[in-house]
Amino acid sequence: MNLRQLVCRQTINNLSRVNGKLPSPYHHCIYRDVATITDPISPPFHSPNIHGNKPLQNPNCPKPDPCFSRYIHCTSGTKMSNSVGEPKLNSKESEEDGTMNEFLSRFVWIMRGKLSQVYPDYDKQTIDGMLLIIVGKVASEMEKDALEQMLGAAVATPSQDFSEDLWKTVWEVSNKVLDDMKKEKQKEKMKGFLQSEEVKEMCRFAGEIGICGDMLRELRFKWAREKMEEHEFYDGLVRMKEEVRAQEKEEEAGGKQAETMDNEAFVAEEKPNVVTLPKRQGKIRYKIYGLDLSDPKWAEVADKIYERGELIWPQEPKPISGKCKLVTDRILSLNEEDDPSPVLAEWVELLQPSRIDWITLLDRLKEQNIRLYFKVTELVLAEESFQTNIRDYSKLIDAHAKENRLEDAERILKKMNENGIVPDMLTATVLVHMYSKAGNIDRAKQAFESLRSQGFQPDIKVYNSMIMAYVNAGQPQLGESLVREMEARDLNPTHEIYMALLRSYARRGDVTPAGRIATTMQFAGFQPSLESCTLLVEAYGRFGNPDQARSNFDYMIRVGHRPDDRCTAIMIAAYKEKNLLDKALNLLLQLEKDGFEPGVATYAVLVDWLGKLQLVSEVEQVLSKIAELGEAPPLTVHVTLCEMYSKAGVEKKALQALGVLESKKDQLQSDEFDRIIRGLIAGGFVQDARRVHGLMEAQGFSAEDSLKLVLTASQASHGLFRRTPTMR
Structure with missing residues (x-):
């Protein structure tokens, strides 16, 4: 049977099965075009080129879009309508008809491009006739659920009406349409989560902290995808709960009925869940709003919609298998010292990656080896396919x-x-x-x-x-x-910023700005704390105003803060700068009556104060108090002991303290080196002083001119300044 006879017969058969009738102008065009096919050497409709040397997919063919069912019916007056006497459909049937209409519309769109590519010399009306035959066959298969069985198979099953190549093309197009519809449904679901209040709130927060552009878009989709996955997870739990309840009811119904239902469930579970076409009973009611999709404006609209979809819908990475998977594993198993360039080049050649493929690889590297991630990412920035x-x-x-x-x-x-x-x-x-x-x-x-x-x-x-x-x-x-x-x-x-400024001013002894910051904190709603009051005491103490420091110390007690060891040590140090020993002792006695017990910090200030006064026995009593606390004395105590014992001529204890300081030379500051050297020179330990001066310069500190002069003079008159050490 030639093509002309096949087209005529199939057209008449399929037109009679379509719900509604084609309008007469279009109806006439179809039959007129079919009647004019008289070329005996025309290529048969099942030409192997449809799945042979020529590619089936036309790169210029626009991507299908779910909105085309609204666009297509505007192109001409060829809309099919239901019969007048046909009963109205309920909401479920209307939804199923909508799914069927979308499937057929997408199928016609893609199939027209493939036919036009294989038969470029045929006019539009001939292509329309061919499409009508194919659609009729697909519709008939859908009515008896044969199409779903065919689509669920791994390969296309040959048909008696069409050639093997043509039916394979129909099989591929149908699978592609179903896949596109599934993706479109996922997109629509994703759009809902993109507009959810939680995602909007996170986007607003990201915008407030300066995140914008591509990074904000990526984060928005990430958050929406997480919300969608969370929603799907809980929906799955609900479905599982409903299935368990249904199974329990079936078990209660009876053994035989339960066994039958279990067998049916097992069979249904065995059947691959690939196709999502609706299950219908009776004749399918579908609408095709004409086959005239050749208007260029619809191709332009489809291109724009597809481009917009590419922007708002993130791409998926390519599946990795075979040799490419082995190369990927080699990349992930590299060490930090290895050169990843050759392996990356091989991976690029095998996969031809896009940006999403690179990002997926880098994310896996970041989870496994952060050092290797840094190295590979720096190389990837130069890759053109990464679109840096x-x-x-x-x-x-x-x-x-x-x-x-x-x-x-x-x-x-x-x-x-x-x-x-x-x-x-x-x-x-x-x-x-x-x-x-x-x-x-x-x-x-x-x-x-x-x-x-x-x-x-x-x-x-x-x-x-x-x-x-x-x-x-x-x-x-x-x-x-x-x-x-x-x-x-x-x-x-923040409170931390105010405290950092107050701490900096206090250490410098800048009482005016320190008081200004403390006042600003109170206006900002931050009440005086033990730390802020202590810093004000320290500021006035370093400034040399112990009376004002004591005033802030008493104010701290009045507002309900109990002085700790550090605060008390700072107050005692303020008295030490003016050598007000009686006031310091009176303060300590008053605090001890209130239950205060001095700690290492307070004792360290007393050791320094008494050591400068050369009260050796009193210093040793305070040292015994520190030993009773079971804590190691700070480094400043050893500096004081070295200076005091050197000036007192107690050589053994002076050198013992000096040995401790030399072991911790990295912790010494310039002023502490100065005290040690001057104390050693005053005690006649000139050689030790010169050695400490060498350590000072090795640490990067430069001695003052006065200290250099003392060192030079002590070396010149070493014999005169040398004292005979005495033991106390």
Whole structure:
């Protein structure tokens, strides 16, 4: 039977089975075109080219879209309608008809492109006739559920009506349509979670802290996907609960009935759940809104919709199998010292990866070996298929910064600049945190000013990092200016920031700014604490005003804070600067009446004070108190003992204290080296003093001119200054 006879016969048969009738103009066009096929050498409809040398998929063919069922019926007046006497469908049947309409519309769209590609010389009407025959066959198979069995098979089953190649093409197109419909359903479900209040709230928070652009989009989809997976998980639990209840009811119904139902469930479980076409009873009611999809505007609309879908729907990584899987395992098993370049090149050649494939590989590396992750990521930045953007650089810089790998982070930043990528707001924010943590105040300030130059208002975290950088660099006044800037922008500085500024001013003895910060804290709602009161006492003590320090000490007691050992030691040190020993002793006696017991910090101040007064026996009594506490004395106590015993001429104890200090030379500061050297020279231990001076220079400290002069004079008159040691 030739093509003309086949088309005529199948067209008449299938038209009679369609619900409703085609309008007469289109009906006439179909039969007129079928009647004009008289070329005896026309290629048969089952030409092997449809699945042979020519590719079946037309790259110019637009992707199917679920909205086409609304678009197609507008192209002409060829819409099919139900018969007047046909009963109305209920909601379930309407939903199933909608699924069927979508399946057939997508099928016609893709099949038209394949037929047009194989038969480029045929006109549209001939292609329409062929499509009508194919759709009729597919519809008939759907009515008797044969199509679902065919789609569930691993390969296409040959049909008696169509050739093997044609039926294989129908099988592939049908599977592709079902897969697209499943993905579209998943997209629609994902859109609902993208608009959920929880995801919106997280996106708003991310926007407030400066996350925007591609990074915000990726995070949004990640959060929505997590919510969807959580929802599906709980839905699965509900379904399992319902299945268990149904099974319990079946078991109660009777043994025979339960056995029958179990067998049916087993058979249903054995059957592959591949196809999602609705199960219908009776004749399928479907609508095809004409076959005229050749209008170029619909192709343009489909392209735009597909492009938008690619933007909002994340891609999936390619499946990895065979040799590519072995290469992937080799990459994951590399050590940090290995060169991953050859293995990566082989992986790229085998997989031809896209960006999502690279990201999947890097995520697996990050979980297994963070060091190897850094090394591979730096190489991947140069890969064209990775589509490197500015966010990839900032993420890697941030990862290095969190691992305290400052040199590696700066190397990535240098590569970023060499490639012509200017750091944006997020990158500058990462740099501010990194350099502030590293104590590089100049680079941190440069990154902070870069944020402002781009018109970006720093957030609280950026301000905190920059203020701490100024505090650690000994510039609290610059940090305080940023606090005032935050307050002007209605940003509330944290309690830690206020305390850091107060601590810095207290150690410098700047009582005016320290009092200003304490007052600002109270206005901000932070009540005076033991720490803040202690810092005010320390500020006035270092400033040399013990009376005001005592006033703040008493105020701390009045507001209900019990002085601890550190606070008491600071107060005693304030009295020591003015040599007010009687007031210090009276304070200690008063505190002991209230139940206070001095600790190591208070005793250490007393040792230093009494040692400078050369009260050796009193110092040794205080040392016995420290020994009773069972704690090791601080390093300052050994400095005092070395100085005191050297000046007193007690050589054995002086050298014993000096030995302890030499073992801990890395912890000594410049002023402590100065005290030790002067004490040794005063006691006549010139050689020991010169040795300690060498240790001082080895630690990077430079002696003052006065100390150098004393050393030179002591060496010149070594014999005169040498004292005969005495034992006490």
